[in-house]
Amino acid sequence: MTTGFSLKRLLFMALVLLAYVVVMAPVLTVIVISFFDQEIVSFPPQGLTLDWFANAWARREFTDGMIFSLQLAALATLIGVPLGTAAAYGLHRGRFPGRRAISGLLLGPLAVPAIIAGTALYIFYIRAEFILDRGVVGTMASLVAAHVLLTIPWTVRLVSASMEGMDMKVEEAAANLGAPPRVVVWRVTLPMLRSGIVAGCMFSFIQSFENLELSLLLVAPGKITLPVAMLNYLEFRIDPTLAAVGTLQILLIGVLMLITDRYVKLSRVF
């Protein structure tokens, strides 16, 4: 805290390091063991190999799970982000009663634990099956609907944050200069909200992709998401094949974060 080298300063930095070791250790471990040569994880490794990535690719549960999760996350983002963006904009600009209540409600999915929301939705879907007389649980549509629930609060939060302190009079100026409403929306409003929308897309996609608890009860056998497939596998063992899948997921999320960071400073999101 004081400048210069001292024992206190050293202790302080050791505490900082300790926190980051605790946070990063599991992530780094997954990456490291995905290159281990032997099937049963033991330290130190006998050698290093890339075989496990091929092995992971050959396992249907992981490739199917990965593709399914990617589709699910993409669809949920595609539906949830426009809904959330429209809501955030309406709440910011609109003057109607119950605005505070609604904005609280839209953040609600963050407040209800996902495992409880998942069980509630499960019962809800089963009831819907009786009423509609057709399968609901396990269908893509029902899972996308559930995951849209994850994307709305993040989008509302991030787009609202990006509108703070923004001068929306530019819209009026454009309209006064003769731009029709459609042009104002596409050429003025949306570009102004871009950073919020990009951050909203990234968070929505990642939240949906890595979600376990909400999907747990809602997936059907044979059509499971990647986190559910990984959990099922992990209940028996941890091996380099699973670590390889984990490493791919870590890589995907890292790349998404770096791309997003080019558009919006992620450091300002929190």
Added chain:
Amino acid sequence: MFLLVFPATLMVVVLLVLPMLGLFRTSLNLYSPQELMVQALSGENYLDALGDPYYQRILLTTIGVALLCMVLSLALSLAPAYWLARMRSRWKSLVMILTLFPLLVGNVVRAAGWMALFGTDGAINAFWRSLGGETLQMMYTPFAVVVATTAVVLPYMILTLASVVEAVPRQTEEAAINLGASPLRMFFRVLLPQAAPGVLAGCVLVFILSMNAYATPVLLGGPGFTMLAPAVYEQFVSAGNWPFGAALAFVLLSATLILTLAVSLFLTRSLKRRTR
């Protein structure tokens, strides 16, 4: 403008509010082995959940783990939060991303990492044995669950604390130091009380997340160590007792709510006392 807000609101009402009401209604029904569920308006499931020593123990375990994780993550986050908040170099945004990154990687992957660290042949045991120690049993212990859950929630605490510390002007610190306070005294007597809303927000968030942890206790606690969120799931999947599972879900929700209020009251009072 209301038309813009309407679709998202409708989604949340249909997919969250109505199902939650349905879950509550289910919790008042009764279970029968023949028909699975009998319509009723009864508080029996709640009495069972709160009266059964087995579930009492699960509830107490859950609360204990959550409180422990909250205290540990607060203690661990003070130094890095301060470091991050006062950082001025161009590395700051990189450090921010690195802090955020593990949060987004997902609980399952991180739990897998801890399994490889804590296992009998895991990294920690391999290191310990090379020093001549005996094999440590870490997997399937409360220790493993607490450490891994703390690691899961720690980034939230660091980021929340860092953002409030950043808002406290540097001059305040310098004034305290110039008036003769030691850095530690300055931190606990001057900086922390000013950052109180952040400490509170961080603690509440971390407490809620730990109370509701699922993947970490299932994978690292093993079958012998049960927390409430896995117990809710268990009722639906294995036991098939929906009314009881629904009641357990609301026990978990209300315990979280009541304790969140208690934690906020306690923290607000103890942080106020610090300034005197």
